[in-house]
Amino acid sequence: MKFRLNVWRQGSEQEKGSMQSCELDEVSSDMSFLEMLDYLNETLISKGEEPIAFDSDCREGVCGMCSLVINGQAHGPMKATTTCQTYMRLFPDGSEITIEPWRAGAFPVLRDLIVNRSSFDRIMQAGGYITVHSGPKPEPNSVPINQQVAEESLDAAVCIGCGACVAACPNGSAMLYTAAKVSHFALLPQGQAERTDRALAMVDQMQTEGFGSCRNYAECEAACPKAISINFIGQLNREYIRATAKPCNARGQMHAQ
Amino acid sequence: MSRTHFYGTLVGKKVVVAVSGVILFGFLLGHMTGNIKVFLGDEANGVPKIDVYGYFLRTMGEPIFSYGQMLWIVRIVLITALLAHVVTVILLAVHNRNARPVRYAQTKRIAATPSARFMMWSGLFILAFVIFHILHLTTGSLDPKHFVQDRVYGNLYRAFHNGGFVVIYVTAMVFLALHLYHGIWSLFQTLGLDNPDRNKRLRMFAALATLALLLGFASVPLGMFLGDMPEPPNPANLPPPYGGR
Numbered sequence: 001m002k003f004r005l006n007v008w009r010q011g012s013e014q015e016k017g018s019m020q021s022c023e024l025d026e027v028s029s030d031m032s033f034l035e036m037l038d039y040l041n042e043t044l045i046s047k048g049e050e051p052i053a054f055d056s057d058c059r060e061g062v063c064g065m066c067s068l069v070i071n072g073q074a075h076g077p078m079k080a081t082t083t084c085q086t087y088m089r090l091f092p093d094g095s096e097i098t099i100e101p102w103r104a105g106a107f108p109v110l111r112d113l114i115v116n117r118s119s120f121d122r123i124m125q126a127g128g129y130i131t132v133h134s135g136p137k138p139e140p141n142s143v144p145i146n147q148q149v150a151e152e153s154l155d156a157a158v159c160i161g162c163g164a165c166v167a168a169c170p171n172g173s174a175m176l177y178t179a180a181k182v183s184h185f186a187l188l189p190q191g192q193a194e195r196t197d198r199a200l201a202m203v204d205q206m207q208t209e210g211f212g213s214c215r216n217y218a219e220c221e222a223a224c225p226k227a228i229s230i231n232f233i234g235q236l237n238r239e240y241i242r243a244t245a246k247p248c249n250a251r252g253q254m255h256a257q
Numbered sequence: 258m259s260r261t262h263f264y265g266t267l268v269g270k271k272v273v274v275a276v277s278g279v280i281l282f283g284f285l286l287g288h289m290t291g292n293i294k295v296f297l298g299d300e301a302n303g304v305p306k307i308d309v310y311g312y313f314l315r316t317m318g319e320p321i322f323s324y325g326q327m328l329w330i331v332r333i334v335l336i337t338a339l340l341a342h343v344v345t346v347i348l349l350a351v352h353n354r355n356a357r358p359v360r361y362a363q364t365k366r367i368a369a370t371p372s373a374r375f376m377m378w379s380g381l382f383i384l385a386f387v388i389f390h391i392l393h394l395t396t397g398s399l400d401p402k403h404f405v406q407d408r409v410y411g412n413l414y415r416a417f418h419n420g421g422f423v424v425i426y427v428t429a430m431v432f433l434a435l436h437l438y439h440g441i442w443s444l445f446q447t448l449g450l451d452n453p454d455r456n457k458r459l460r461m462f463a464a465l466a467t468l469a470l471l472l473g474f475a476s477v478p479l480g481m482f483l484g485d486m487p488e489p490p491n492p493a494n495l496p497p498p499y500g501g502r
Contacts, residue, residue: 006362019362072365098363105358170369172356173267203268212356213267213349215373216443222368230446231453238449240268 001027001088004096005040007052010109013116017109019098029089033076034059034066036088037099053112061085061225064160067167068113069100074164074223082162082225102167106174106209117163119209120177124161126205127198128181130190143189153187156180158226168223171212176220178206179236180228186239196243203240267352270345275444277342282441282466284335285433289473295413296480303490304499305410312407312498343384350377372439379436386429393422407499411489417481426478434471441466 002025010017024040031039034056041051057065066083070076076086091097099113107115157180165176182199185191191198214233221230263269291314297306318327366374389399394412397404403415416422441463445451451459480486492499 008362069361069363072361072363073367100361100363103357103359103361105356109359170364170366170374171353173353203266207267210356212353213271214447215353215376216439216446217366217369217373219366219368229453231451231456234446234449234451236449237268237271237447240266241272241449244263244269 001029001091001093003027003036003088003091003094006096006098007113008100008109009052009112010101011111013108013110017112019100027088029087031088032059032084033068033070033086033088034084053110053114055114056084059084062160064162067102067115067162067164069102069167071098074102074167075162075225079222080225080227082160085225102163104163104166104172104211106172106211107163107166115163117161119211120161120163120174122209123174123178123202123205124181127194127201128185129194130185131193132190145189149187153184156184156187156228156232159184159224159228160226162225164223164225165220165228166211168219169212169214170217170219171215173214173220174206174209174211175214175233175236176224176228176230178202179230179232182239183232183235186235195239196246196248199236199239199243200247203236267349270349271447273341273345274349275447277338277345278440278444280334280338281342282437282444284338285437285470286466289470292477293473295410295477295486298487299490302496304495305490307409307413308407308499311409315407339387343380346377346380370439372435373443376436376439379432382432383429383436386425386432389425390429405492408489408492411492413477414481414486414489417478420482423478423482427475430471430474433474434467437467437470438463 002023004021004023006019006021008017009020022040024036024043027036027039034054037052037054044051055065055067057063059066061082061084064082066075068075068083070083070086075081075083077090078086101107101109101113102115102117104115106119107117110116159177159180161177163174163177166172166174169175182202185198186195216230216233218230221228264273291307291310294307294310295305299305300309314328315325318330322330372379393399394404394416397406397412400416400419403419404412417426442460445455445459
């Protein structure tokens with residue numbers, strides 16, 4: 001297969017990048033999108049040119065490291081699929097493919113197609129945890145959880161934190177990510193102690209990082225490689241309204257006097 | 258923990274947009290049901306029913322409130338809601354613009370409905386229309402030759418026998434429908450009232466409410482223009498307070 005690739009090239013965070021195009025021949029239809037980029041980089045290196053920097057890790061669709069907006073769609077054209085699980089056979093032979101990094105003020109481009117997603121980590125640090133004592137663990141079945149509730153919580157917990165929701169959102173909003181994290185804990189008994197503070201802190205941090213606001217386009221849901229539903233955004237709004245109406249620090253006053 | 262004021266947060270702002278949207282949606286429902294009284298004909302004394310309704314709007318709340326006072330209270334609530342809606346949306350839009358400083362070279366929208374994508378444009382058009390509509394049929398200053406204060410049926414009859422006005426009003430209602438289809442569904446999501454079991458019905462409710470408002474509102478200009486509506490009565494023949502002043 002033969003492709004014409006338009007790729008975003010940017011030397012560093014400070015530099016101004018641009019789209020550059022190149023031709024790539026003899027691509028196997030069984031190559032994954034990232035393998036195609038590996039192959040492209042080999043040809044670039046053999047020509048003495050600078051290879052294209054892109055993120056990847058597990059290459060089996062679970063780590064959330066790969067990114068790439070392919071032909072205007074986060075993680076490419078396949079629904080509920082990461083870039084690493086997208087195969088070249090999905091693209092018509094001889095077609096033109098545009099590859100861009102996630103675009104958001106809170107995701108600065110580090111180099112070429114790699115963006116800095118530390119803003120997600122800081123949202124997580126703001127409230128994405130639960131309190132557990134460090135002694136022996138209780139018997140797991142001592143806290144019964146309704147099966148449906150556990151499943152719903154897991155539907156949110158499948159978030160791999162890749163940032164496709166932000167990349168796909170016309171407003172660059174991180175509501176789906178934040179909603180998945182908040183809902184995942186809010187639904188389970190273990191997450192109750194910090195429930196209200198968590199919603200307030202994570203929404204606050206999301207805004208501090210400069211992510212946009214939600215306008216219920218549902219583009220995030222369509223782009224999410226784990227198909228996380230925007231119903232969780234409703235849940236986040238519910239949690240947030242509840243937390244503002246009745247703030248309570250159930251974790252207790254644990255701060256040093 | 259730093260905790261900004263409720264209105265200072267993105268979720269808080271969206272709640273303000275949703276709540277003011279509910280108020281405006283409620284107003285639209287009331288306005289539309291009032292409008293279709295045009296088709297109910299006249300009272301026994303010859304006064305068009307819509308004129309009686311118009312008089313009621315000015316006298317409601319009497320004797321606690323004097324003539325027109327209650328109407329002004331409602332108007333102030335509506336203006337406040339409208340200002341809150343528009344100002345908050347502008348603040349959010351500015352914030353959202355800054356959230357993506359570098360644009361994509363190529364974008365492909367797969368989930369957003371046209372209704373959702375053009376909210377700002379439809380909203381802007383509706384805002385312009387509201388100003389036009391108040392100047393046209395509330396103050397009468399746009400077309401004073403065909404406007405007589407408080408003669409609701411007569412004013413509508415004269416206005417909508419002008420094809421230009423009919424086109425403007427019906428177009429505005431199409432934009433309104435575009436705005437409402439996303440807005441009505443979206444407010445449930447923003448207020449956290451959605452639920453997987455309910456979502457389909459909420460979408461359906463948004464579609465039905467939008468359709469009802471579109472047809473209800475558009476029926477008046479279209480009915481006046483295309484239908485065979487009776488001519489407005491001669492004010493000299495009407496009892497006070499509907500007759501000549």
